[in-house]
Amino acid sequence: MSTLAPKDPLASVEAHQVTAGGRAVARAVWLLVNAFSATFRWRLEDNAGVLAGPQPRPAIYALWHNRSALAPVVYRKFVRARWPERRLTAMASASKDGAIAARVMELFGAQTVRGSSSRRGPQAMAELIDAARGGADLAITPDGPRGPRYQVQAGVIALAQYAGLPLVPVSYFLSAKKVLRSWDGYQVPLPFGRCEVVFGEPLVVPRRLDEGAREELRAELERRLNGITRD
Numbered sequence: 001m002s003t004l005a006p007k008d009p010l011a012s013v014e015a016h017q018v019t020a021g022g023r024a025v026a027r028a029v030w031l032l033v034n035a036f037s038a039t040f041r042w043r044l045e046d047n048a049g050v051l052a053g054p055q056p057r058p059a060i061y062a063l064w065h066n067r068s069a070l071a072p073v074v075y076r077k078f079v080r081a082r083w084p085e086r087r088l089t090a091m092a093s094a095s096k097d098g099a100i101a102a103r104v105m106e107l108f109g110a111q112t113v114r115g116s117s118s119r120r121g122p123q124a125m126a127e128l129i130d131a132a133r134g135g136a137d138l139a140i141t142p143d144g145p146r147g148p149r150y151q152v153q154a155g156v157i158a159l160a161q162y163a164g165l166p167l168v169p170v171s172y173f174l175s176a177k178k179v180l181r182s183w184d185g186y187q188v189p190l191p192f193g194r195c196e197v198v199f200g201e202p203l204v205v206p207r208r209l210d211e212g213a214r215e216e217l218r219a220e221l222e223r224r225l226n227g228i229t230r231d
Contacts, residue, residue, distance in 0.1 A: 014094075015094035015098070015099070016094060016096045016099045017099055018099040018102065018103045019099075022096070022100045022103065023103055025100055026100050026101075026103035026104045026107060027107065029100075029104050030104050030107040030108065033069060033070065033073060033104075034073075035191070036189050036190065036191045037073045037189070037195070039193075040189075040192075040193060040194065040195040041193070041194045041195070042077065042194075042195050042197065043194065043195070043196045043197065044078060044197050044198075044199075045196065045198045045199070046198075047201075048199060048200060048201040048202065050168055050202060051078060051079070051082060055082075055083050055086075057165070058086075058135055058136060058138075058165055059137055059138075059165050059166050059167070059168045059202065060132075060137070060138040060140055060156070060159065060165045060166070060167050060168065061088075061137060061138070061139045061168050061170050062139075062140050062141075062142050062152075062156060062167050062168065062169055062170065062221065062225065063139075063141060063169070063171055063172075064141060064142075064149070064184070064229065065141040065143050065144035065145065065147070065149070065184045065186070066149065066182075066184040066185050066186045066187050067171060067172060067187055068101075068141055069186075069187065069188060070172060070189060070195065071090070071139055071170075072088070072090070072104075072105055072108035072109075072110055073108070074170065074172065075088050075110075075137070075139065078197065078199075079137070086137060087109075087110075087111070087135075087136050087137065088109075088110040088111070088137050088138070088139055089111040089112070089113060089128065089131035089137070089138050089139070090102075090105045090110045090111070090112055090113070090138070090139040091112070091115065091124065091138075091139065091140050091141070092112050092113070092114055093114070093115070093144070094115055094124075095145075098114060099114075102114060110139070111131065111136065113127040113128050113131065115127075125155070125158070125159060125162070128159060128163065129159070129162050132163035132164070132165055133163070138159070138163070138165065140156050140159065142155075142156040142221065142222075142225070143184070144184070147183045147184060148183075149183060149184045149185060150222075150225070150226055152218050152219075152221050152222040152225065153218075154214065154215075156218075156221070157209075157214050157218050157221070158214070160203075160205035161205045161206070161207060161209055161214075162207075164207065166202040166203060166205070167203040167204075167205065167221055168199060168200065168202045169199070169200030169201070169202075169203070169221065169224045169225045170197070170198070170228075171197075171198050171200070171225060171228045171229040171230075172195055172196060172197045172198065173194070173195070173196040173198075173230045173231075174187055174189050174190075174193055174194070174195055175193040175194040175195075176189070176190040176191070176192060176193025177189055177190055177193070178190060185231075196230075198228040200224045200225065200227070200228045201224060203217065203220060203221050203224065205217055
């Protein structure tokens, strides 16, 4: 998953497609994530009542890039388990690694859109908006694909503005994990630990915004996400 930006000269570049080797890697990752997550002691904190009451309208679920490994599992366990007809469209970068990540998401039953701030950004934005208009939930990592870590990029606010969907901050704490030496400190879940999932208060983005209001909302989403994130 990744974030978005205004139009750039590489917008029309095609996304890398997954190779046969990439498909094998994706299936191995999918099997491991399923196996490991089956051993977790899960806990949900939903103080804002995102999952309470009748089925809510579709939303954009935003979580930090370093927690994307369990994003489809969290969606399946806490959203689709309650409303099986819901479906997810996720963002994956247009890179070779993004092709593998997209295949993993597809194995979990999600649709994928390929793009990032540096490649296919406007096309990806349009595809995500089309998916939202078709009734899909969206998943975005607002600090991806290159960071800085835990800093929301402006593109996610524009997406919410044009898609007309609320932004739902999501995070989780893993008691057993390996933290990689990557820009985001990517968290690889290990088995037999606790996974404490938090759904934050949704952020509604008006259709009409000036640059000052857009920046205020960007900072507010960042504040809400960091407020529910514990390393």
